[in-house]
Amino acid sequence: MARLFGTDGVRGLANGELTAELALDLAVAAAHVLGDAGDFAGHRPRAIVGRDPRISGQFLEAAVVAGLASAGVDVVRVGVAPTPAIAFLTAETGADLGVVLSASHNAMPDNGIKFFARGGSKLDDSIEDAIEARMNEPWPRPTGGDVGRITDGSELVELYLDHLVGSLPNRLDGIRVVVDCANGAAFHVAPEAYRRAGAEVIAIHADPDGLNINDNCGSTHLEDLQLHVMQHKADLGIGHDGDADRCLAVDAEGRIVDGDQIMAILALALRDRGALRASTVVATVMSNLGFKIAMRQAGINLIETAVGDRYVLEAMRASAYTLGGEQSGHVIMLDHASTGDGTLTALHVMARMAQTKRTLADLAAVMTQLPQVLINVKNVDKARVGTNQSLNAAITRAAERLGESGRVLLRPSGTEPLVRVMVEAPTAAIAQEVADELVAVVRAELSL
Secondary structure, eight states, X not given: OOOSOBTXXXXXXXXXXXXXXXXXXXXXXXXXXXXXXXXXXXXXXXXXXXXXXXXXXXXXXXXXXXXXXXXTOEEEEEEEOOHHHHHHHHHHTTOSEEEEEOOTTSOTTEEEEEXXXXXXXXXXXXXXXXXXXXXXXXXXXOOGGGSOOEEEOGGGHHHHHHHHHHTOSSOOTTOEEEEEOTTSTTTTHHHHHHHHTTOEEEEESOOOOSSOTTSXXXXXXXXXXXXXXXXXXXXXXXXXXXXXXXXXEEETTSOEEOXXXXXXXXXXXXXXXXXXXXXXXXXXXXXXXHHHHHHHHTTOEEEEEOSSHHHHHHHHHHHTOSEEEOTTSOEEETTTOSSOOHHHHHHHHHHHHHHHTOOHHHHHTTSOOOOEEEEEEESBOGGGTTTOHHHHHHHHHHHHHHGGGOEEEEEEOSSSSEEEEEEEOSSHHHHHHHHHHHHHHHHHHHBO
């Protein structure tokens, strides 16, 4: 049987794979595991629950809240709020767990359930497995006054806004920003946070109707943001995804600034303030080689992890590093957040612009992105990557050809029968040529 939890919670087609029944069962199991396995010893567990604006979030939220309350958990419903807001409020209010109904950047018909443990941290694999193992088991149901209470807590978002603005080293006065809210969870919070910090804000795709989340907008569709930045002569644009745990940026000329460039900007800002612990940044193996070169030239250490923000966070926590993230714009600033936070990230990028009086393009120029080609090779035996001698020989030849001016990475997908072939090289033509050669070998050697 396939594992229920994926790389970021449980996700699927709402009312298809992800049903109200499944949501209720998950909530009960999570209450038993995260609320001290049902042995509350006089302590009534408490949960913070939020969601993005998807229409399916309404019935899924109702199912989750019902499951938690039936297990004796008091529930505070925050309503529509970014995922990092729920993580923050879980920690800030001393709740035993947090739950978010969101499928992040996925299309509207999908939805997901994400859990946070005490302190607002994402769950380890072992905790997720424990929750999954306890689904549908018999359990003693509380009755009478022992069932959970349900209250509304939309006002708690103010605590999150105060936290965001209070994290800044300086104000954003003089900056004009266009923010694409993806018709998602940050439709109110992100523009309001930027305004309170002093920026002039133009918000687009900030009118969610339950159906239009991520619909040709947000961090996965930056074209409209690029257009508005140039039309309004803005200093930059910020594109969020549906639950606002990440962001990408656009400079004044409409050029995209990705997560690697954002991390480079923030790394230098933190270093200059003496706040980059151990002069180290954590990134995944998919970060552009240009980012690695820029960090080395700046005297900043780089630790690489497997793909996935949970692995970045694990490495950060192990040594108390302050900055890490992914090329996708999922950036973690551990001094201020327990998970990736797109609004927080954008605020600190703009703070660097305001403090240095430099443009986003100028700040992003600290690194030169090498041309990158990424090809997904489908219907192959991904388990044989690393053991096939012909493929290993081809990878060695490609790496020797590129030398220090490029790199090769073959990575089996964690969820699909495919292998990702990634090549970076001094020119796009060389990157494409090397990638095509490796793809041909993968297909010849690993085809199912």
